[in-house]
Amino acid sequence: MTTTATPVRTRFAPSPTGYLHLGGARTALYSWAYARHFGGTFVLRIEDTDVERSTPEAVQAIIEGMKWLGLDHDEGPFYQMQRMDRYREVVAQMLAEGTAYHCYSSPEEVEAMRERMRAAGEKPRYDGTWRPEPGKTLPAVPADRKPVVRFKNPLDGDVSWDDVVKGTITISNRELDDLVIARPDGTPTYNFCVAVDDWDMQITHVIRGDDHVNNTPRQINILRAIGAPLPLYGHLPMILGADGEKLSKRHGAVSVMDYPAQGFLPEAMLNYLARLGWSHGDDEVFSTEQFCEWFNLNHLSKSAAQFNNEKLAWLNNHYIKQADNTRLADLARPQMLAAGAVFEGAPDLAQVLGMMKERANTVNELAAASMLFFREPQPEAELAAQHITDAIKPVLAQFAERIATVEWSKEAVAAMIKEVLAANTIKMPLLAMPLRLTLTGQLQTPAIDQVVVIFGRETVLARLAKWL
Known part of the structure; x- marks a missing residue:
């Protein structure tokens, strides 16, 4: 295995507002494999600041999905809601240093600012009414109005980073307004928490979906303002259905935990997800250990991947044929019992499955095909x-x-x-x-x-x- 000068620290940071979906699982896999390749550390962080939508059930679903896939974390899970004191400490530090400021504009006033800019053909944004500048007189503080805290984003220059997937990305600071980093009740906002967490957890590589590209310049500016080193960023293109549309429930299962219920093996899913955006020559079938040995950030695809159920089924058939028959018996027995199988006085289940598994694409298919050995024959x-x-x-x-x-x-x-x-x-x-x-x-x-x-x-x- 190769090594890097700085110990590699990656993270998977899902929001617990639903199940672990396939895109999230692939992100977790790549982050985990990169840490494993370099003998580094893989951190699990639960970004649960969206209190209204975050649920304990979703947290459990994410952890269960990662456990099924075998993506073991070295540190965590860390919960953002348990780090509120730390976020408030950094907000206070930024206010003291002048990299953040109190803003008393009401939501209605901010929306009016944006409407004026839209009407003028400009990008809608906060206009900096409460931003302190040398020689500027600020408005009178409204009575009985709690302020938000805004980040004092640089007014000029660009934010640029070398994305390991997309190449160099440059965003003008004029495109970014002074985002809110703390709400009137003091609770911090998403981009601020992510930046502080990545700093505190010493994350060296951020691998995530390209729906986060627009968050990256904001997080980079916050990290620079608090004097934190920047991680290396890589934004993965989304996974599409076979029809080229964004993957959704109409394409079949989207939650990772739907797949064990359908009779898929975790090693098949890992092998398949690994190839959805990364390649190693023409290799299609490889173990998780082999993947960790090969995986680097140089062969990540810039284009969206298409999820193909037939290809996954083919891979699953390969791993079923390789699987230990006793393990298959443990997986198949519950559903066979539910279907009325009688095991007492019947053939050995593991032996039967070993004979029947050649043509089965899923454990469910294998269980159904093997029922003929575990029920009384009733020919038509x-x-x-x-x-x-x-x-x-x-x-x-x-x-x-x-x-x-x-x-x-x-x-x-x-x-x-x-x-x-x-x-x-x-x-x-x-x-x-x-x-x-x-x-x-x-x-x-x-x-x-x-x-x-x-x-x-x-x-x-x-x-x-x-x-x-």
């Missing part, structure tokens, strides 16, 4: 009449007689089936179809010799006896 009358005929019953009886004493292995059972077919000069489907129906109740199963061996001698003989 029409299918039974078509395949379990009087002509074939003597062959089934012969099969039952042989199966009672044959060595219990797939190879021995397969050889015995061939012998029964040869003795009766019939082809495999004439025996396999009625066997499938008597044993499972359906015509579509894995190879009949596998099915027979997995059910076990006792069950096979008992089910054949019902038809003979």
Whole structure:
């Protein structure tokens, strides 16, 4: 692993106003992987200052989503609402140093300022009525009106940063007004809290969605005003649906925790999210460990990624085939029980799943396909009449007689089936179809010799006896 001169410290800082969505999960993954690549620190920060919309349930959903993905944080979670004293301390310091000031303009007066600017064809903004300047006389303080605190943004020059995804971005300070950093009741605002947090937590790299690009110049100016070092910024393009529109519920699941419920494995989701905006040559399938070893900020895509459910399902199939069968059994058992599966006296679930997993794209598909081994067979009358005929019953009886004493292995059972077919000069489907129906109740199963061996001698003989 390569190292950097300054210890790498990244952060994931969601607002707990809903579930952990796919874009947030990708941001968390990249921040986590970058810290892991450099042996650095990954910080989890909950930005919960939007008191009206933040909920404990959303906090729990975010933490559960990260736990499912295996994105373990080294520090935190830190909650902004528990850091109010620190924010007030910095506000007081800025007021004392003259980088912030009290503003007594009412919301209605500020809106009137903006309307005048719109009418004049200018960008609507706060006009600096209460901004202290040398030789300027400020208005009389209105009685019984609590002020906000505004940041004294530079009037001239530009804010420029080398974005690791988008390249150099430059914003004129004339585009930025003096933003409010504390409300009349003293509670701090979003951009101010983020800047103070990144400073206090010594964040070196800020990787986040490009919906934050407009916040970055404001945060940079605040960091400079309080004498804090600037982190390196990287803004990731959004994730789109297959139709090129912004990813939403109509494209299917958007919350990360919808995916385990649908039978997806976390390693498949991590592998898929890793490739939604980053590449390592033509590599499509790689472990999380390999990703951390490869990941850097040089190969992040500048263009939006498209979420493709079929590609995710293909990856999930790959990881299901690689997965330990006991682990798959633990995942599949609850939903199979809910569907009426009976495990007592039935084949070993892990062994069944190992046989069935080749074609399953999700654990849910695997569980549903495996139910045939864990319920009483109930073939449709029409299918039974078509395949379990009087002509074939003597062959089934012969099969039952042989199966009672044959060595219990797939190879021995397969050889015995061939012998029964040869003795009766019939082809495999004439025996396999009625066997499938008597044993499972359906015509579509894995190879009949596998099915027979997995059910076990006792069950096979008992089910054949019902038809003979």
